[in-house]
Amino acid sequence: MTDLATKPGADGAPDSSSGAEAATTPLPGDVTAQPPVQWAPAEPAPKKKHLWLWIGVPVALIVAGVVTASLVLIAPGTAVVGVPVGMQTAGAATDAINQRLAQTTLVLGDGGPQVTGADLGATVDARAIADTAFADRPMWNVTQWFGEPLDAVITLDEEKATAALRDALPSAYTDPTAATVAFNGTSFAVTPAVAGSGIDLDALSGELHDAFASGAQASTVTVDETSVELVADTAAAQKAADGANAMLANVGFYVGDERTVPVDAATAAGWLTVTSDASGAFTVTADPAKIQPTVDALPGLVNRPPANGGVIVNSAGSELGIAAPGQDGRTLGDTSSVASDFAAQLAEGNSAFALPVTVTPATMVTLERLLEVNLSEQRMYIKENGVVLDSWYVSTGREGAETETGHYNIGWKTPSQTMTGIAPDSGKPYVQEDVLWAMYFNGDQAFHGVYWHSNWGNQMSAGCVGMPEFRAEQIYEWAPQGVDVWVHY
Incomplete structure (x- = not known):
């Protein structure tokens, strides 16, 4: 059995400190000989890979930016009256709308003069519509991307627009004449107002709106004239x-x-x-x-x-x-x-x-009036508060038709009448026409004017008290019904 080489320090390995060789050279002819064993150098530990730092951080930033942008930007494809405002903040959209409106140009008739929205004092509530666009179509709401254009109302500054149009087309304007009021010698009379002419600003505002919405830099429009009435009108x-x-x-x-x-x-x-x-x-x-x-x-x-x-x-x-x-x-x-x-x-x-x-205040005094006839004197006296104011001769009733004495009051009065009756002394009827200023005081006896004689101071009548007509009128006006009459001798 062949011994295996053992790593130094392993269990059973020779101690290198003893001086023994770690390996022996094989003998010649030894069939079991193997090439000498070499210890490979220890490989360094593999480094940890941090590639996610190089990729993840930028992606995170991008994602965060997109999320943030989606919270402040208007959805892509959004337009306000022809002005693209997608991917803009409400503030930037406001500026874009105002700038485009100011630059939109109207050509007044074929080859005519030009006026811009700025010349006309055109305004639109750009901030409000931009805020509405952002509120209704935020970027994060993909269902609102590329929606229908939003509309807005354009308003012209009447004074500024009129001045600009007058300069551009003076022939389109005639000044109205206001109604006036003046005294004509007997009364105040009106000079009627006369209407003028000018360009219809409502129609022109519509033309500017259409040109603005189309996105055209310049648009030729038809100029509509209208009657210009002054507020100081005839009525x-x-x-x-x-x-x-x-x-x-x-x-x-x-x-x-x-x-x-x-x-x-x-x-x-x-x-x-x-x-x-x-x-x-x-x-x-x-x-x-x-x-x-x-x-x-x-x-x-x-x-x-x-x-x-x-x-x-x-x-x-x-x-x-x-x-x-x-x-x-x-x-x-x-x-x-x-x-x-x-x-x-x-x-x-x-x-x-x-x-x-x-x-x-004035003082009102009482005036007791009296018509007094003195038969003996054949004279009439007019008295007020016992004082004689005037007197004159009269003719009272003749013998057999005497004027009766007594205290009476004026009754019925008439300025003119025909007197008829039977004379008490002769029994003969009489008719006397147009007797003036008759005032009756005792039955058919009266004061009246006489035109058929002037024998004053003598008894001549059939019982009445006759006198000149002007004297009869005098007492007729002086003595109302109810005045005292006193006839005596």
Whole structure:
């Protein structure tokens, strides 16, 4: 049996420290001889492989980036009014939309002038639509990739757009004429508004939207003209004129309900100005300086002392009528602010100015009136409160038809009649036409005018008290029904 070579240090191996050889040279001819055994050098331990570091780290970063991007970017293939915004943040999309809108160009008619969205003051709520695009179509939601384009409303700045279009196509514009209100000498009258013309901004806004949505840098459009109406239109002007004319109808300075100092229309119209503002509303303003001269004249027109009035009564104390209505006295107060106060009031549509006055009431006195006939004197007396105011000769009833004495009161009155009857003294009938100012006091006995004789101071009648017609009219107006009559000798 052949011995096996043993690794040094193995169990049963010779001790190298003894000096014995680890192996012997085989003898010549020894058929069992083998080549000498060589110990192979120990191989180093294999290194651990770290390839995943070289591949895994970048992939992880990419994956993390994709995940992060999917949380902040809009889905691929998304467009807003023709502007691609996919793979952009909402902020970047906002900028892209605004930039494209500003650069979109409209050619106004074939070969016509050009205006851009920026020239027209075109705006779109880009931020809101970009936020909506991101909210509805985030990148991580693959079901929303390459969806239908989103629309947006385009708005034009009316003032800026009109200015740009006027510069580009001045022939398309004619200025409208606003309605006006002015005094024509008798009243406020309206000059009607005249419409102008211009480019229809609503239609042009639609054209800009279509050009923007198409993605074209420039687009030729048809220019639509439209009527341009001013807000200060004829109807508004007429309403203002009607209001101003209503003020002219009753303008003045009042004490109570009395228009104490009327103001003529031309003067009042000179105080007023009717104008319209930017909104088309008409307003009335008044100039205090123009009102002041009229205010300065007020004391002479307003101030007055009281005038006493009288109530007609008879001896029984019955009120029979008003002899004079009486008139309160007035004293004008402080007028230092009247002009400015009236101007403010006129601007509000009120043309009746209440004056500051102190009123002194009139005193009403009783007037006891009496028609007295003295048959002996053939004379009539008219008395008031026992005082004779006037007297004149009359003709009373002749003998056999005397005017009866006594105390009576005026009854029925008529300004004209035909008197008929039978004379008590002769028994003959009579007819007297057109007898004026008859006032009956005792049956068929009356005061009246006489035109058929002038024999005053003598008994001439069939019982009535006759007198000149003007005297009969005098007492007819002076003595109402119920006034006392006293006939005596």
